[in-house]
Amino acid sequence: MAISTKGQAQGAAGPGGSGGPGGQGGPSGPGGPGGRSAAIAGLDSLELAQQQGGSRSARIARKALRAAWPKLLAIAIVLVAWQLFYAINFHGDTASGLVQAPWPTLRDLGHQLEHGQLWQAIGDTARTAIMGYLLALVIGTVIGAVVSRIPPLRAAVGSIISGLQTMPSIAWFPFAIILFGSSVSAILFVMVLGAAPSIANGLITGVDYTPPLLLRAGRTMGLRGMTLYRYLILPASLPAYMAGMKQGWAFSWRSLMAGELLVNIIGQTSLGQLLNANQDTQDLSGAISIMIVILIIGIVVDAIFSKADLAVRRRRGLLDTAATA
């Protein structure tokens, strides 16, 4: 079996073969250290060149246009449908003055924003929304963090969490009102019940799906216990955690609206209460105005969550570049 090794030693050694380890004494040229680093630099730039293209401002403009037109089209469709509904005079509602055309209604909304209680109502609702959501965020995060670290708890609490998520939040209101009375606490309670499970679930999922390879890498780097958690597991679970936060927001916003319609709090003006008042006075335009405000708040907050989510995924290269370029 012993064939060529001797020959190899002699062949490769040559006069310079006794140079230092790693062969600094070896031949230069394309194989030498200098040519090598140049070759590496060239290869690097060749590989990266494919990932660029187009000027930055042109790309942004194209992207803005592409993002804007579906939204503009959606608004146009709604306005046209509304105008048609008005023009058809369904059920005689237009003739009786119950249904108004889009433009007068929007003017009415503008008027309310200038004078009425609308801003105060938006403020009140926003305050409850933020309070309830933050509460849910803290509770959901604590539960998620604890449960993901303790396996036996994970199985049990996992089922409770999925159970809670299937329960429509509005069904909690009688319970909450009996327990807390007609107060903001009742609304906050239901908001937390709606949002916290999603947030906890997101975090647990993220921890569960931390790539095992990264865990191995982290352990060989000496990350243990809390440092492993802080520098590896938590950042690795961020995308799933954020998805949970986004879903949690959607649940808490729905719970809040249901709560404001159901729970009549004295001394507070909220969007839900304005909507209730419009129902009582048969003011369809007023109700539509409030609904538009609710819709816009929902869309804006959702867009913020989506943006954050997208930013995280882009930073990690989790986006298909062809789809987003």
Next chain:
Amino acid sequence: MNLTQRRGAPPPPASLNGTHLADAAGETDVDAAIRLADVSKVYGRGPGAVLAVDRLSLSVRSGEFACLIGASGCGKSTLLNMVASLDSPTSGLVETRGQRVSIMFQEPALFPWLTARKNVELAMRARDVPKQQRRQRADELLATVHLSEFGGKRPHELSGGMRQRVALARALALDSDILLMDEPFGALDAMTRDLLHDELERICAERSLTVLFVTHNVREAARLGDRVVVLSSRPGRVIEEYPVPRSGPRRIDSVQVAELASEITDRLREEMSRHGN
């Protein structure tokens, strides 16, 4: 142990200090950096248990570059995990004399939320290196792997070869004496791989690292190793060792590497056909 090979190593050139000379007297070597003695690893219990590694003995001398090669199922990754203390042997002894061990995988396993530089820095964080020093060391290590300009890039913005170089820089940041490599270049194209072979050889020699390098690629093993260790499959044990006298840089396309590679390939085929019957 099946040490059939003791082929004529030429007299050691003085400047090598013997550190890079293949001398297959592994298991009795007192200055072994890695010593595995009668190591077995069983996964599972009862009738379903799988013997992944069977009474394997192997020593890697300090500063030696040892390549492990074998067909699938030879327990190569299990072996590396045990040396890295990520797994413990069912029986037998794994010794690294308290030296620091770092490991590189086929995947770069970089943290995608950190830039290349921060990835390298994080490796030093667990060892409480001061922040200022971390940054400086990370820049030095990135320069070592020719990535000075790319410290601010995130892993997904880099090519496969560049990512693997960041992973190498990160492994070096641990200041370990032993570097374990689990098919680190397996996913790269041949041209990039050749360049990285040269780089790895230079870096390991500069730092006199002890390397245990697992690969499927026979030529790669013949190109890089001071010694090529062939493992059997299922269970894994050492069936053959090929010392490779080192005297200056080798090229993967050289006749010597090709001849050794075909010799090893023949031996591997023989081993594989044993399983076919």
